[in-house]
Amino acid sequence: MGGGPGGLSVAYALRAQGLRAVVLEKSDRVGASWRRHYDRLHLHTTRRLSGLPGLPMPRRFGRWVARDDVVRYLEKYAEHHDLEIVTGVEVSRVEPAPDGTGWLLRATGGRELTGAAVVVATGHNHTPRIPDWPGRDTYTGEFLHAGTYRNPAPYAGRDVLVIGVGNTGAEIAVDLAEGGASRVRLAVRTVPHIVRRSTAGWAAQFTSVLVRRLPVRLVDRLARPMAKLSVPDLSAQGLPRPDTGLYSRVREGAIPVLDVGLIDAVRKGQVEIVAAVDGFEDEKVVLADGTRVSPDVVVAATGYVRGLEGLVGHLDVLDAGGRPVVHGAHTTKQAQGLYFQGYVNPISGNLREMAIDAQKIAKAIAGDRDGNRRVSRLPVT
Structure with missing residues (x-):
């Protein structure tokens, strides 16, 4: 089937x-x-x-x-x-x-x-997964799941909040920033591991194939120095290095974010990192740190079931x-x-x-x- x-x-x-x-x-x-x-x-x-x-x-x-x-x-x-x-x-x-x-x-x-x-x-x-956020049913702003997002053209000149920093959320945020959105914020609950898709011609997939059968703790230890060498510290921009090991997170179902522009967009301020979404109030989005924001559009990159x-x-x-x-x-x-x-x-x-x-x-x-x-x-x- x-x-x-x-x-x-x-x-x-x-x-x-x-x-x-x-x-x-x-x-x-x-x-x-x-x-x-x-x-x-x-x-x-x-x-x-x-x-x-x-x-x-x-x-x-x-x-x-x-x-x-x-x-x-x-x-x-x-x-x-x-x-x-x-x-x-x-x-x-x-x-x-x-x-x-x-x-x-x-x-x-x-x-x-x-x-x-x-x-x-x-x-x-x-099937698109949308969390049961408090106030979501009465939210009056424009809201869509990432599954219906196609390109940045409809959002040029608009303030967009992307929820979720998996590969889809990260890439849509970059797409919006490069496509003319006036402001792009990316709501993050759990800081992801970020991996360069390719370094000096060596695809991240090649390494993934080589280490897949190795012990989890060994891969975690090997990944830490590699990450420090290839990915800059983005703590000042709201993306500190994760506390848990890369492969430990993979075994829990969290695939690293393969960088296709997110690192540069965050460093340049084109994509702003904000706290996770806790709920909605009328036309506002309530973040986990108590901040309330009023984007023109919310894109939920919250996965599927x-x-x-x-x-x-x-x-x-x-x-x-x-x-x-x-x-x-x-x-x-x-x-x-x-x-x-x-x-x-x-x-x-x-x-x-x-x-x-x-x-x-x-x-x-x-x-x-x-x-x-x-x-x-x-x-x-």
């Missing part, structure tokens, strides 16, 4: 194993979520380490691939591998098949579909935060044959890890000797 890179890569890997794979996509074309990202977006991972199995990304895309080129690549990927994709189908619930031979999928229009195995790949950024509860929550495969308890080639004992792809946020890059997991999932399904699940094989040509 899902016509993004996670679903498409698994579909190809299954075909390569000689198995039939059908991709169900709720929109009318593949890569729907990528098409909705803001215009400025480029991958923070290198082109060479972002391709999916069976088709590298073209060299003409450059080292840091733009959003539109990612969409073109996904379209070409589906065409090149002649993947079987059914669009306009949204699955609302996955249940064990009554005869015990696989899975029953309840979809739009009252349709019921069956599969020997199911791979859920509906995306990490599924996976939206899996209605789909598979009844199968006891999600943790308290709605995240799958297994991923990749692993399944739970109570839901064997149900796989999850793309719901982790590894330091080494989402697309790289999805490409690896796709092949592991396909091999697990192909090697399943459970006679109760009859996997359809493609005819030999």
Whole structure:
């Protein structure tokens, strides 16, 4: 389920194993979520380490691939591998098949579909998350989630507050500052680790791949001197160095901010760091330090929820935060044959890890000797 890179890569890997794979996509074309990202977006991972199995990304895309080129690549990927994709189908619930031979999928229009195995790949950024701030419902100012932000043109000459200093919030703040906003403030609750996307031609992703399997405390110790050498002290501007280790934070789910202009924008005063948002009062935003500000626009870069509860929550495969308890080639004992792809946020890059997991999932399904699940094989040509 899902016509993004996670679903498409698994579909190809299954075909390569000689198995039939059908991709169900709720929109009318593949890569729907990528098409909705803001215009400025480029991958923070290198082109060479972002391709999916069976088709590298073209060299003409450059080292840091733009959003539109990612969409073109996904379209070409589906065409090149002649993947079987059914669009306009949204699955609302996955249940064990009554005869015990696989899975029953309840979809739009009252349709019921069956599969020997199911791979859920509906995306990490599924449903915008907006915190339940006091006073938010009565706030009279302009408010939007980062998921609907496209470019800075509508905000030229306006005072904008961006909430959240993840990669999306940081990049939108820089985009607004460079795009003519009269004032840009970035509300920060937890100070992030900031890493140069590339230093002297060496991509941060390369280091991430090398250290991913090392002990957390060792990586934390190695990262501290590297950060001091490559990233200036921004304490005077409101971004002190974090107290906790970089990799410790990664294991908690907080990926470092890959710098694509934030450091310079903060140093030059183009992006002002302010305290976290605690609530709203009429036309004002209340910050954690007691300050009240009145921006023209508020952009909430507060992340997403996976939206899996209605789909598979009844199968006891999600943790308290709605995240799958297994991923990749692993399944739970109570839901064997149900796989999850793309719901982790590894330091080494989402697309790289999805490409690896796709092949592991396909091999697990192909090697399943459970006679109760009859996997359809493609005819030999």
